[in-house]
Amino acid sequence: MATGSGTSTDRRTWRRPTAFRNRYTKWAVYGAVLALVVWSVASLRITPGRFLSGLGYGYDLIDSMLPPETGSENVARLVDRMIETIAMAMIATVSGIALSLPVALGAAENLSPRPTYYLSRGIISVSRAIDGLIVAIIAVIALGFGPLAGIVAISFKTIGFFSKLFAEDLEDVDMGGVEAIEATGASRFQRLVYGVVPQVVPRFAGLAVYRWDINIRSSTIVGIVGAGGLGVLLQRSYSRYEYDYVASILMAIIAVVLVAEVVSAVVRRRVQ
Amino acid sequence: MLETENLGKTYPTGDEALRDVSVRIGGREVVAMIGPSGAGKSTFVRCINRLVEPTTGRVRLDDRELTGLGEDELRNARRDVGMVFQEYNLVERLTVMENVLSGRLGYVSNWAALRRDFPPEDVERAYELLELVGLDDMENKRVDELSGGQRQRVGIARAVVQEPKIVLADEPTSSLDPETSRDVMELLTDIAVDRNVPVVINIHEVDLAERYADRILGLHDGELVFDGPAADLTEESKGVIYRGEEPPEATTRIGTSEPTDAEATGRRAEPEPLSAED
Amino acid sequence: MAGTTRDWTRFDTRERLFRIGSVVVAAAVVIGSWEWLDMSLRYVSSAPLQVGDLLGRMYPPDWGYLPNAVGPLAETIQIAVVGTIGAVLMAAPVAYISAENTTPNRATYALGKLIVTVSRSVHTIVWALLFVVMFGPGALAGTVATAVRSIGFLAKLLGEEIEEIDFGQVEGVRATGAGPFKLLVYGIVPQIKPALVGVSVYRWDINVRAATILGFVGAGGIGVQLFEAIDSFAWRTVSALLFAILAVVLVSEGISAYARRKVR
Numbered sequence: 001m002a003t004g005s006g007t008s009t010d011r012r013t014w015r016r017p018t019a020f021r022n023r024y025t026k027w028a029v030y031g032a033v034l035a036l037v038v039w040s041v042a043s044l045r046i047t048p049g050r051f052l053s054g055l056g057y058g059y060d061l062i063d064s065m066l067p068p069e070t071g072s073e074n075v076a077r078l079v080d081r082m083i084e085t086i087a088m089a090m091i092a093t094v095s096g097i098a099l100s101l102p103v104a105l106g107a108a109e110n111l112s113p114r115p116t117y118y119l120s121r122g123i124i125s126v127s128r129a130i131d132g133l134i135v136a137i138i139a140v141i142a143l144g145f146g147p148l149a150g151i152v153a154i155s156f157k158t159i160g161f162f163s164k165l166f167a168e169d170l171e172d173v174d175m176g177g178v179e180a181i182e183a184t185g186a187s188r189f190q191r192l193v194y195g196v197v198p199q200v201v202p203r204f205a206g207l208a209v210y211r212w213d214i215n216i217r218s219s220t221i222v223g224i225v226g227a228g229g230l231g232v233l234l235q236r237s238y239s240r241y242e243y244d245y246v247a248s249i250l251m252a253i254i255a256v257v258l259v260a261e262v263v264s265a266v267v268r269r270r271v272q
Numbered sequence: 273m274l275e276t277e278n279l280g281k282t283y284p285t286g287d288e289a290l291r292d293v294s295v296r297i298g299g300r301e302v303v304a305m306i307g308p309s310g311a312g313k314s315t316f317v318r319c320i321n322r323l324v325e326p327t328t329g330r331v332r333l334d335d336r337e338l339t340g341l342g343e344d345e346l347r348n349a350r351r352d353v354g355m356v357f358q359e360y361n362l363v364e365r366l367t368v369m370e371n372v373l374s375g376r377l378g379y380v381s382n383w384a385a386l387r388r389d390f391p392p393e394d395v396e397r398a399y400e401l402l403e404l405v406g407l408d409d410m411e412n413k414r415v416d417e418l419s420g421g422q423r424q425r426v427g428i429a430r431a432v433v434q435e436p437k438i439v440l441a442d443e444p445t446s447s448l449d450p451e452t453s454r455d456v457m458e459l460l461t462d463i464a465v466d467r468n469v470p471v472v473i474n475i476h477e478v479d480l481a482e483r484y485a486d487r488i489l490g491l492h493d494g495e496l497v498f499d500g501p502a503a504d505l506t507e508e509s510k511g512v513i514y515r516g517e518e519p520p521e522a523t524t525r526i527g528t529s530e531p532t533d534a535e536a537t538g539r540r541a542e543p544e545p546l547s548a549e550d
Numbered sequence: 551m552a553g554t555t556r557d558w559t560r561f562d563t564r565e566r567l568f569r570i571g572s573v574v575v576a577a578a579v580v581i582g583s584w585e586w587l588d589m590s591l592r593y594v595s596s597a598p599l600q601v602g603d604l605l606g607r608m609y610p611p612d613w614g615y616l617p618n619a620v621g622p623l624a625e626t627i628q629i630a631v632v633g634t635i636g637a638v639l640m641a642a643p644v645a646y647i648s649a650e651n652t653t654p655n656r657a658t659y660a661l662g663k664l665i666v667t668v669s670r671s672v673h674t675i676v677w678a679l680l681f682v683v684m685f686g687p688g689a690l691a692g693t694v695a696t697a698v699r700s701i702g703f704l705a706k707l708l709g710e711e712i713e714e715i716d717f718g719q720v721e722g723v724r725a726t727g728a729g730p731f732k733l734l735v736y737g738i739v740p741q742i743k744p745a746l747v748g749v750s751v752y753r754w755d756i757n758v759r760a761a762t763i764l765g766f767v768g769a770g771g772i773g774v775q776l777f778e779a780i781d782s783f784a785w786r787t788v789s790a791l792l793f794a795i796l797a798v799v800l801v802s803e804g805i806s807a808y809a810r811r812k813v814r
Contacts, residue, residue, distance in 0.1 A: 011396040014369050016388045017412045019812070037635065040628035044689040044770075054685035054694075061683050087583030094580050129799040130792065133675060133763040134773075137780055138788075142604040143597055147587050152597060221673040225766065238679055250672065257671040267572075321725060350727035361722030365740040374736050378727030385732045427722075434726060 061243065068247035077233065078252055084147060085229035085256060089219040092151045093212045096158025103163040108170035111196070120163065127160025136222040147228030154218050162211050169203045170196065205271045213264035220253045230256070273298035274320065274438050274470065279329035280494075281315050289315040291494040292329070297438070300464045303472045304485035304502070308514050311491040313474040317440040320472075321353040322346060333437055351378035354431030354469075356460075358443035360423040362415045362430070369411040371426050372398040375433035394433070401429040405459060421452035425459070432463055439463065441473040445480065453477070457484045478510065492516050608789035615787045619775055619794050626771040626798070629689055629764065630757035633696025638750050640697065641704035648705055649712035662705070669702030674760045678769040689770030696757050696764070704753055711745040747813045755806035762795050772798075 020026040106112045106120030136153035143149045178195035186194065223231025230253055237245040274297045281290040290312040297303050305313050318324035320331055322338060331338040338349050354375070362371045376394045377385055384390065390398075402411060405425035415423060424444060431439050441460060445453035457473075461484050464471040475481050481488055482502050490498030490505075490513035498509050511517040647653045648662025677695035685691040720737035728736065765773020772795060779787040 011392045012399050013392065014373075014395045014398070014411060016370065017367065036631060040631045044625070044628055044632060044693055046632065046690055046693065050685065050690055054681070054690070057684040061680065083586060087586045090580050090583040091587065125800065126796060129759065129796045129803075131759055131763045133766060134776065134792070134795075137766070137777070138604065139601070141780065142600045146589075148589055148594060148597065152601070217671075217673065221675055224675055224679075234676065234679075250676070253676070254668065254671040258667065323721060323725060344729075347727045347729055350725060353725070355722075355725040357718065357722060357725075359718050361718040361725075363719050363723065363736055363740050364716075365743070366736070370736075374723055374728070375726050377723065377732045377736065382729075382731045382735075385728075386735055430722075430726070 064243040065247035067244065068251060069242070069245040070248065074245055074248070078230075078248060081223075081230045081233050082252055082256060085219045085223075086216065088147045088150050088154065088222075088229055089212060089215040089260075092154035092158065092219070093208065093215050095151065096155035096215070097162055097208055097211070099155060100159050100162040100166065103159055104166040104170060105192075107163055107167035110171050110173070110175060111192075120167075124160045124164050124167075127156055128164070132157045132218050132222065133225055136227040137225045140226045145226040145228075150219065150222040150227030150229060153222055153227060154215050157218065158211055158215060161214070162207060165207055166200075166204065169200050169207075173199050202271055206268050209264050209267045209271070213260050216260035217257050220256055273332075273334055274472075275332040276320070277330040277332070279316070279319055279326055279331060281312070281319055281324060282327045289494050290319065290326070293491075293494075293496045294329075295489060295496065295499065297470045297472060299470060300468045301470050301486045302461050302464045302484060303470065303487045303489060304481035305472060305474045305489040305491060306476065306478055306481050306513060307491035309476065311513075312494040313476075313491055314442050315494075316491065317355070317442050317472060317474055320438075320440060321350050321355060323355075347378060351434055352437040354434045354436035354439040356424070356427045356431050356439065356441040356444045358446045360415075360420075360427045360447075362423055362426055364416040365414060367412050367414055368402070368407065368418070368426050369395075369398060371415055372401060372411075372429045372433055375430040378434075398429070398433055401433055405429050420448050421455065424448060424452075424456050428456070428459055428463070432467065435467075436469060439469055439471045441471065443474050443476065445475060445477065453480060460484075478505075481505075604785070607785040610786065611790035611793060612784070612786035613790055615790050616794055619772060619791055622765075622772040622775050623794060623798055625689055626761045626764075626773075627758060627802070629693045629696055629761040629771055630754055630802075633693045633761070634700060634750060634754040634757050636693070636697035637700035637704055637753065638746075641701045641708060644701060644705035645708035645712060649709040651713055651715070651717075662709070666702040666706050666709075669698060669700075670706070671702075672699070674699040675763060675767060678764050678767045682767055682769055687768035692761060692764035692769030692771055695769060696761060699760070700753050700757060703756075704749060707749045708742065708746060711742050711749075715741050744813050748810045751806045751809045755802050758802040759799050762799070 018026045020029060103120045103123055106116040107124060109117060112120070132153055135156050136149060139149035139152040139156075143152065173196050177199070178191055181191050181195040219229050221229075221231045221234075223229040223233070224235045226232065226235075230249060234246065234249045234253075237243075237249065275295070277294050279290060279293045280288070282288045293312075293316060305316065307313050315324055319326040320333075320338070322331075326339060329339070333349065333352060336349060338346070341349055363374070366374075370388060373388070373390050373394060376390055376398075379394075380390060399411070402408060405428055407422060407425055407429070410418075410422070415426060418426065424447075427444075431441075439460070444456055444460065448456060457480055460471050460473060463469070473481075473485065482505060485502050488498060488500060488502050488505050489496060490509065492513050493516065497512050498505070500509075508517075644662050644665050646662075647658040648666055650659070653659040653662060674695055677699050678692055681691040681694045681698075685694065715738060719741065720733060723733055723737040761771045761773075762776070763773050764771045765775070766777050768774070772791065776788065776791045776795075779785075779791060
């Protein structure tokens, strides 16, 4: 019954099996990670002294932020920009999703030919990899200051997110139904409308609302580079050292983001 | 020798789960505790090592009173009580060996525990126990890869590697199929004899209790209503335990609470009619 | 029979009304938004042309510039590494107090949720603005901004993981006589380790992306070079840098996906 125990009376040893290929790989990986961290901390010149003196200035910063600015003129400007923020997010969501639809179709493995598939996946990767603010700066330079640049930037970011997730839903479509419609002699377009669309409408609505929520967040900050919304005010008051107004703007941003999150959660629950 | 004296537990919700339970368990007897669900069986074993804090009464293991011990002393005392659980309560993402060795946690430093650096004799003992429970060469498997029966064997090995003065098993067979249940019961009874420790088993299958136990404790509604050799468990006493019927005088021996003959003879009640009750 | 049919129909009508209603409201809000923003159609319709013109000036990319970008790209990754580690260290206690089953009391629970909300609602670039005031321009401000921004994300996901813990496993270890530290190491850590590693690596990958823009407010990373190039209208340098950023982001995404697949 006991294997091996009869051959020797030596005490057996046990070492925890490693998740890596062997112990040397394990130490190599740990060593590499540790070296990366040490190198990073060293070359970023992060020292306790700098850190602590920064915390001291942090106290001054908070002190100058309190109490937040509540002058009626400034609050009126704040409300104006809040509405602009929300409006930008609305338009950008609609235009972004409109642009996403062909990309999503192209990126669904089961619906599109190979070259289109790779092209669409490429667009998605680029859109996801480049940060929204970089896109916003380029848009500001091409189109000038104002909400249009923001809308273009947010729409561009929407394409990567929405197309990727919606393409996954399209790939999950039950092809049996689509084939049945194809068998009636339907065209490619008819197959989409009758076979695919009814299956994906609920997910589409859910994703759209989810992305709207994210777009509200982006919309609050693209103004930092001049692309409209609350960020414009933030950048302006920051560069004038009006930290008490900065505090009011930050609270407005948090409020807008939270409300959007709640609305999005409620609507998505309703849609499911 | 485990001794409880008027052990009682009332939960904050007001449920009186256990009332005045006094027993003495010693030697190498196998004690089955039976009773309907909600009778307090699980509360009783958990009160012994104070996973559930008893509200009244006392628990004594050998010469040490467990009730009233401070945190550190309680942890030391728990090392002497091996426990086997219904849902195994193994750490699923750790290996079989780590789970067995965790039975020795009370004896090693934090640093050694972190590095899984257990003394060689603990490792050797763990290997031997894995062979005993039939899990040779499984030491590096993760517990979440095992079947229910295999998990319960790991659970038993973890309890026994503690070298406990008593083993408590809380419904060790409830999650297992009948055949595996019998294997586990046999394993527990063998351990009582081989390791010379008493084993207390909560169980709701009366036939398993009668077949494997030397002595039976019957709980009804938190009260001890039967305490005697398995052979004395009659239909009437089952009625008392399970339906709360009035006890007919002769059969119950509440209050005597003496270890059964098994302690003296070293033999558990004969599990002979192997096929009859299956 | 007829009654049940009628009931069911009425419900369907109400559902349909709700759907039509929400579409109408959404459409009205979109149209209202358009009016509010007051953008002329001619201006908007010229946008593709303008953007196309700019993209034309970016071609061909000035690959010769890229050797200068290696250092800043490395700094971008370093900011993400240190920022993520700092965030994990700070997020662990926050996760502990924002999980319903481990938080000591209502006040700590509320505090945990507050930290999570504020950290998540304020964008990295805004945190960077504030920390540049505190720590001065440079990678330190960017690193702290990255860390603070990540706390909420990490604490939220880890807190949810803690709420899922199986306490039976902890009880099993407790019964052997293990103290608090050993309970943590044997009973709790193995249960949350895969989530901890997975979520941290995932956040690191997000942080690499986020760190590319810190330079805009002077908080270090490749963004410093990128925005200098934009300011001096060196469009061919900009496109080369964008490709470099794309490559770094895609590689870190690959590493992150691989690591998350390996840990379970």
